[in-house]
Amino acid sequence: EPEVTQTPSHQVTQMGQEVILRCVPISNHLYFYWYRQILGQKVEFLVSFYNNEISEKSEIFDDQFSVERPDGSNFTLKIRSTKLEDSAMYFCASSPISGTQYFGPGTRLLVL
């Protein structure tokens, strides 16, 4: 069964550093998403992406964040200058045109 994959599984970085989280969506899916989950909190939507453009973004997705589909398979989330409060699990998801979102295993980001 096709799956969304994410790398790395864990990332530790220093405050102020840039990080790039990588995702490979399911191959025939057209919509891509990033969510985050701070430890002990709910899953929160960050951004959705379709046809090489952002479709929707939340208040969390400020100028520190950007997304890109650099090639036909990868979908990335960049955090330009990490803050302590960016520490969270970041989930990538993808969906076909019919809708159901399938989540990847997540990247656990720790900002020190």
Add this chain to the structure above:
Amino acid sequence: RKEVEQDPGPFNVPEGATVAFNCTYSNSASQSFFWYRQDCRKEPKLLMSVYSSGNEDGRFTAQLNRASQYISLLIRDSKLSDSATYLCVVNLGDNQAGTALIFGKGTTLSVSS
């Protein structure tokens, strides 16, 4: 503003028990509704969609009351493997494609032998 609220739990039940989870949502424009399951430190996985007429999938039954903005999940004959956090999720679109899923904080279920 709490958009999706759930019973805080945890629910601790013996194997074979029936357990019910409740959820309310604040945005009356919500169009589609789901229950996801999340195991500890894992990704959310779709358990079932929730339809206006109510729907059943094996031991799991979901109900939706649009007037009360209330969603429920009933699990019959609980198994040890049902132990997880159950997430109530709503979406403003009529399918999930391209739009944000709004998650509740989840209700933790622990089934013991």
